Amino acid sequence: MPTYSALTTLPGNAPADALALALEDITPEPTGIGVFEIEDGSGLWEVGCYFTEGPDEIALDLLAAAHGARPFAVSELPETDWVAKVRRDLSPVEAGRFFVYGSHDADKLPAGRTGLLIEAAMAFGTGHHGTTLGCLNALDRLLSAGMQAETVADIGCGTAVLGMAAAHGWPITVLASDIDPVAVEVAEANVIANGLQDRVVCLEATGLDHPDLAANAPYDLIFANILKGPLIDLAPSMAGATRAGGRIILSGLLNDQAEDVSAAYLAAGFTLEQADIVGDWSTLTMIRT
Structure with a gap:
């Protein structure tokens, strides 16, 4: 057809x-x-x-x-079997200790790596996009530096790949939220496929506006891989939800948008720890002062 x-x-x-x-x-x-x-x-x-x-x-x-x-x-x-195409085109992604793969590549998971299974039908959030890859690399760097976290939230979670990565990094329960109910269903399916249903809780929420997110604050780490406009709007709320000395990892940003987002968070009480660039996309790691 x-x-x-x-x-x-x-x-x-x-x-x-x-x-x-x-x-x-x-x-x-x-x-x-x-x-x-x-x-x-x-x-x-x-x-x-x-x-x-x-x-x-x-x-x-x-x-x-x-x-x-x-x-x-x-x-x-053109008439295309998109799932088959994704399986052909999307090879596994390595980001530090993390190895993001589809079930068709399960036999390629290297020993000693942290596997994150994301089905091929869910193309965004597989790790191939520069924003997701940047966030995973930032998380890997924090883990390697010995950061400890007891409270973590993944805002705009999509496939929940970042929330699941954090749950592998620390023995905690992560809250993963998205404004889109379909994304929440996808996230829940991925969490179950990875055996993390007791470690990652998926919520439908606009930004940080959910009673469970409020009850779990303040956070040691918050991911927000969304878009420039919503990120800027969220800056005051993110400041209120992050403990002093806690970190946020922000992405979904074109390189020329990073300065505006950084400025909004500097004004809200954060300092920039590191900016990473993957292709056209920037990821900001910031500390709450």
């Missing part, structure tokens, strides 16, 4: 949401609609939708014009 995509951009979140809402009423009906901020400082938002039959390009052009968006770019996507 062919699949078609239609993508456009326009300035501002509210106009993008309005266009996405209008797309729900066109015929043929999209099978999925998404709205995403383009994290390049342009202020543009992308609106995308998918169809299982050829879309009405005239209707799309009229909607785009009415909402101040660029004309939709419509493409027919």
Whole structure:
């Protein structure tokens, strides 16, 4: 069955949401609609939708014009077995002591390494993305330096790979939260697959806004691998939730965004311990003063 995509951009979140809402009423009906901020400082938002039959390009052009968006770019996507493709393309990832792999590569886990099983169907958060890799490397460095932690949270956990890595590093229970209920389900499945269901608790939460997260504070370590805007917004809350001398590991940042995020956390009472770059992405390790 062919699949078609239609993508456009326009300035501002509210106009993008309005266009996405209008797309729900066109015929043929999209099978999925998404709205995403383009994290390049342009202020543009992308609106995308998918169809299982050829879309009405005239209707799309009229909607785009009415909402101040660029004309939709419509493409027919090749039929692909995405899970099989991910299995072919995503080899295991090594980050210090951590070895992130799919079940199809279970026989490649080296002796003496800490294995983190993430299924191939869950591409983001496998460790291949520079943000996840940067966070794992930062955690490995803290463990090698002898850091001890009793309370750890993974905010915006996605697959929960960072929370699971922390649970392997210290004999504690880690809280892993995400705003997306589907991500929480994925995280729970990964936690069970890794035999960590008693060590990593998955929660649905916006930022740190959950009673269990509040009850467990202050934290010795908090991961937040999300995006520039939410990271800056969270700075005061992160300061309140991190104990003096505790650390945070921040990522989800393009290299040219790191300075703005660092400044927000410096103002909130943190100092920068180390900035790591993996390709286009930065990871910041900071200490609560």
